[in-house]
Amino acid sequence: MARVEVIYNHSMSDQRMPDQPVPTTEFHIGEEFGTGRRNLPPASIVLICLAVVALIVGIFAFKGRPKPQGAGSIDFVAATEVPGQNMIMAAITFTLRNRADKPLWIHTLKASLTTADDKTFDDEAASAVDLDRYFKAFPALKESSEPPLSPETKLLAGAEQRGTIIVSFKITKEAFDQRKSLTVTIQPYDQALPVVLR
Numbered sequence: 485m486a487r488v489e490v491i492y493n494h495s496m497s498d499q500r501m502p503d504q505p506v507p508t509t510e511f512h513i514g515e516e517f518g519t520g521r522r523n524l525p526p527a528s529i530v531l532i533c534l535a536v537v538a539l540i541v542g543i544f545a546f547k548g549r550p551k552p553q554g555a556g557s558i559d560f561v562a563a564t565e566v567p568g569q570n571m572i573m574a575a576i577t578f579t580l581r582n583r584a585d586k587p588l589w590i591h592t593l594k595a596s597l598t599t600a601d602d603k604t605f606d607d608e609a610a611s612a613v614d615l616d617r618y619f620k621a622f623p624a625l626k627e628s629s630e631p632p633l634s635p636e637t638k639l640l641a642g643a644e645q646r647g648t649i650i651v652s653f654k655i656t657k658e659a660f661d662q663r664k665s666l667t668v669t670i671q672p673y674d675q676a677l678p679v680v681l682r
Contacts, residue, residue: 553588553672554639554679556580559646560628561666565657572660573618575625577648578668578681580639588639589673595651598664609634609649618650625650 556579563574576595582588593609610618612634619626633647649668653660670679 552677552679553584553586553675554580554582554670556644556679556681558666558668558681562625562627562629563657563660564622564624566622566652570656571652571654572657573622573625573650573652574660574666575618575627575629575648575650576666576668577628577630577646578633579644579646580633580670580679580681581644582639582641585641587641588675590633590635590637590639590670591673592635592669592671593633593649594669595649596667596669597653597655597660598666599655599659600662600664602664603655605653605655607651607653609651615648615650 558576558578560577561574562577563572565572574595580588595607595609597605599605612632615629615632619629629648630646631648633645633649637645637647639645665682668681670681672679
């Protein structure tokens, strides 16, 4: 039987000369995982993006800020001095408008007076059931008055109502007539901001 020899022919790429150096690949870890200079966009682009985001957030915050649900104005004020008590009673007639799309429920009503010498006086509105009694005792208060407006009054969305409240302040009628300002503050239920009428 004849002997067969199989000779494997290796390519030249697999054969290296013993003194030939092994080729190396240069690897710079600083370039790979790097620095902000390599991996981040230029500072001007980052600043522009931050400014745009801040502007958008500012617009949403401005539009979403709480606003009074209603508005209106003080239409007429009648005042009279209470004899022997160094105080006045004032009937304040005003118009209240509900600008929201839901009912406005009045929780509290009060008036605030600032005199010419910058003294401030506050008083809660008298009970609506007492108004007739005050009108009989002090007829001057009834001038240009409207039906009383009281806590728990409900104003439907988009509605408007005129009403009168009576308050008292420990000042003279002369000081009241020379007042610097008079405001009516209406605090609705479930509202952060009151409605302030001037």
